[in-house]
Amino acid sequence: MGYRNLSPQAMVNISGPWLDPEQDRKVFTSLPLLAPLLPAVEEAHDRIRTTQRLGSSLQQQTKALVERAIALDATHDRKLRGAYNYLGALAEMTDDPTFAAALLDLRDRLAPAGLKAVSRSYGDQAGDAKLVRSRLDEASEKLLRKLKTPEGPLVQVVEAWVAAALELEKVEAQREQLALSAQSSTDGATPRDVVNARNGWIRVVRAIETNLSLEKAATGEVVERLLGRLRRESARADRRGRKGGEATSSQPAEPAPVDGVAPPAGDDDDSFDGA
Structure with missing residues (x-):
């Protein structure tokens, strides 16, 4: 047995x-x-x-952090896509070429990589979020604050994706630290x-x-x-x-006996697979 x-x-x-x-x-x-x-x-x-x-x-801690990271990443991606596509849509709809150019300029300053930004690593997303404000000049920042969406000012959408990316960076740091703690635990x-x-x-x-x-x-x-x-x-x-289909035909290596007592043949122990 x-x-x-x-x-x-x-x-x-x-x-x-x-x-x-x-x-x-x-x-x-x-x-x-x-x-x-x-x-x-x-x-x-x-x-x-x-x-x-x-x-x-x-x-439990790792699961909570992973779930938090997934939620933050979803917010970042959704807000970024929404703002990017919204600016592109406004540029398509306007008959003013100057205004259209300003809209596309703002869009590209906010997300130079376009929608590829949502597929970047969490660290890259956080780094990109830190640079958003520095890429805006006076005219583009003024336009950003002027534009409205059905959900409120467009600047709030941008601030939401930036905040999500920065919070995501913190959550990832916590998760990495937790992993290190697990590896070094005695x-x-x-x-x-x-x-x-x-x-x-x-x-x-x-x-x-x-x-x-x-x-x-x-x-x-x-x-x-x-x-x-x-x-x-x-x-x-x-x-x-x-x-549950958990039984396997493979037999892991036998552990050493206790106090010189040989274990009965036929039992099987767990093997470590690094999971």
Whole structure:
């Protein structure tokens, strides 16, 4: 039986009773071959809890920043396209060639790259936004403030895209800093550490199974008490994994045994793929 489909929540629910004096700790420590494994159980249990908590927190923060960046980018692109196309439309509609030229001049000062500006990187969009004001001369700025749209003055549309680009730059900086924090974390927040914590927990569980099978004092009732939840949770997780198409035929490398106890053959651990 493998444990790769067990969720972190299931893992702590399985190992928690072994550590709880009000549940199975006394039974666990009363068995000579299991008692020495208690510190390893405590460490593995705590690592699952810590990495799950920190990993989830980082994921939530990253998700919020990504969603914020997407919203800001959409605002930037929409406002820029609207202003660019609006100025072009006004130039097409007017019969005054001088006014048409002024409109196109303003359009090209605001967005020299045209609509390609919306496909630039977030950093380039922010840099371009910082240069908008400096590209306007007195006449173009006066025209910008004079023009109206159904949504209000055109200058407000431009200010909205500039503000979105500058805020987007800040959000990206926060996201990059968060990524660096995850990479440098020593408390288990990185994807690799999350997987290592899972594999460490699985190694301990295998050692418990092996030692319990050798424990002469372990009756069938004791084995069921200590391993029953593990077996039930694992069976349910395996069924969910098969239904979800998560089970694979590949076998990741076996983790090292705990305290010299070889794990039973046939179990599979998680492998880190950098995701």
